[in-house]
Amino acid sequence: MKERGILIVVSGFSGAGKGTIMKELLNRYDNYALSVSATTRNPREGEADGREYFFKTVPEFEKMIAKEELIEYARYVNNYYGTPRAYVEEKLSEGRDVILEIEIQGALKVKEKFPETVLLFVMPPSAKVLKERLIGRGTETEDVILSRMKRAGEEAEGMDRYDYLVINDELSACVEEVHQIIRSEHKKSFRNRELIEKIREELIELNR
Ligand code: ADP
Ligand code: 5GP
Numbered sequence: 001m002k003e004r005g006i007l008i009v010v011s012g013f014s015g016a017g018k019g020t021i022m023k024e025l026l027n028r029y030d031n032y033a034l035s036v037s038a039t040t041r042n043p044r045e046g047e048a049d050g051r052e053y054f055f056k057t058v059p060e061f062e063k064m065i066a067k068e069e070l071i072e073y074a075r076y077v078n079n080y081y082g083t084p085r086a087y088v089e090e091k092l093s094e095g096r097d098v099i100l101e102i103e104i105q106g107a108l109k110v111k112e113k114f115p116e117t118v119l120l121f122v123m124p125p126s127a128k129v130l131k132e133r134l135i136g137r138g139t140e141t142e143d144v145i146l147s148r149m150k151r152a153g154e155e156a157e158g159m160d161r162y163d164y165l166v167i168n169d170e171l172s173a174c175v176e177e178v179h180q181i182i183r184s185e186h187k188k189s190f191r192n193r194e195l196i197e198k199i200r201e202e203l204i205e206l207n208r
Contacts, residue, residue, distance in 0.1 A: 002094070002095035003095055003186075004092055004093060004095060005031075005033075005091060005092045005093075005094070005095050005096045005097045005098055006097045006098075006116070006117075006118060006182065006185055006186065006191070007088070007092060007097075007098050007100070007110070007114055007116070007117045007118070008097060008098065008099045008100070008117070008118045008120060008182060008185075009099075009100045009102060009106075009107045009110055009111070009117055009118070009119050009120065010022065010099055010100070010101045010102075010120050010121075010122060010178075011101075011102060011103055011104050011107045011119070011120070011121050011122070011155075011162070012121055012122030012123060012168075013123075013124065013130055013148075013151075013152035013155060013156075014134065014148040014151065014152065015124070015130050015131075015133040015134035015137060015148065016122045016123060016124045016130060016133070016168055017122060017124070017133065017168040017171070017174070018101050018122050019101065020168075020171060021122060021168060021171070021174055021175055021178060022034055022099060022101055024171065024172070024175045025099075025175050025178060025179060028175065028179070029179060031096060031097055032096065032097050032098075032099055033087075033091040033096040033097070033098050033099070034098075034099050034101070035083055035084070035087055035088050035091075035098055035099065035100045035101075036050065036051070036052070036053060036054060036084070036087070037053055037054070037081055037082060037083055037084070037100075037101075037102065038053065038054040038055075038056050038061060038064060038070070038073075038080075038081070038082050038083075038084060039053045039054070039055060039056065039061075039079055039080065039081045039082075040055075040056055040057065040058050040061050040079045040080045040081075041053075041055075041079040041081075042055075043055050044139045045139070054084070056080075058080070061073075061080045061082065064082065064084075065082070068085075069084060069085055069086070070082035070083055070084060070085060071083045071084075071085045071088060071110060071113070072102070072106040072109040072110050072113070073106065074102075074103060074105040074106045074109075076103050076105075076151070077144070077147050077148065077151060081102065081103065081106070082106075083100055083102060083106065083110075088100070097182055103155070104155050104158045104161075107119055107162075108158070108161060111161075116190070116191070118163055118164070118181070118182070118185050119161070119162040119163045119164070120162065120163065120164045120165075120166060120178065120181065121159050121162040121164065121165050121166070122166055122168050122174075123159075123165055123166065123167050123168065124167075124168060125167055125168075125169045127152075130149070130152065131145070131149060134148060134149070164181050166178055166181070
């Protein structure tokens with residue numbers, strides 16, 4: 001039987017580069033599966049339903065909540081965002097490492113439900129660079145950028161609840177760092193109980 005995959009949550013201030021890092025990580029390695037969230041926010045230019053998000057109306061989203069189809073959900077700057085359960089379960093049992101790119105309230109809920117989850121926080125090199133990236137992306141109005149910067153200030157309060165912090169300065173190096181963190185997580189002893197049992201039994205057998 002294939003080893004079950006690891007659940008990884010990636011959070012970080014809007015504009016820190018989470019989406020860019022995930023795209024590159026999935027390009028380079030094939031052991032990852034990226035969960036596609038449901039949201040009530042409007043699609044940005046270039047976003048497709050079912051690829052970046054499942055775009056839902058508020059009543060549709062609330063129906064998903066009622067039917068317990070979401071592992072977690074949260075409100076972020078006036079919209080709902082949530083993680084559909086079925087895909088995550090399926091990929092983990094296939095042995096893929098599943099990545100959720102979600103904000104902090106959702107991240108903490110996932111960690112509470114599944115304590116073996118790895119929480120990873122992506123930081124920009126500085127607050128100034130963050131604002132420049134948000135402006136440079138050109139997908140939000142000035143108002144939305146201001147509320148996202150404000151939200152970043154609130155999210156910074158919860159950063160120490162994360163297992164790892166990575167700084168997204170040079171993209172390629174950051175992607176490699178994320179990959180190495182996940183590889184090391186696979187080596188943790190609590191994730192390798194079967195291996196421990198096996199060698200213990202072999203030793204008992206040989207020492208008889
Ligand atoms: P997030 O998903 O965290 O909101 P994005 O991935 O959309 O952030 O990145 C925000 C902007 O910053 C995008 O325009 C992206 O091209 C740019 N960006 C991301 N990573 C880097 C980096 N390492 N160096 C320079 N620009 C970056
Ligand atoms: P954006 O509107 O920029 O795509 O996302 C806004 C925020 O919502 C980001 O911090 C993103 O990580 C978060 N987010 C995306 N999907 C989910 C989700 O399923 N659950 C939660 N809790 N947050 C999400």
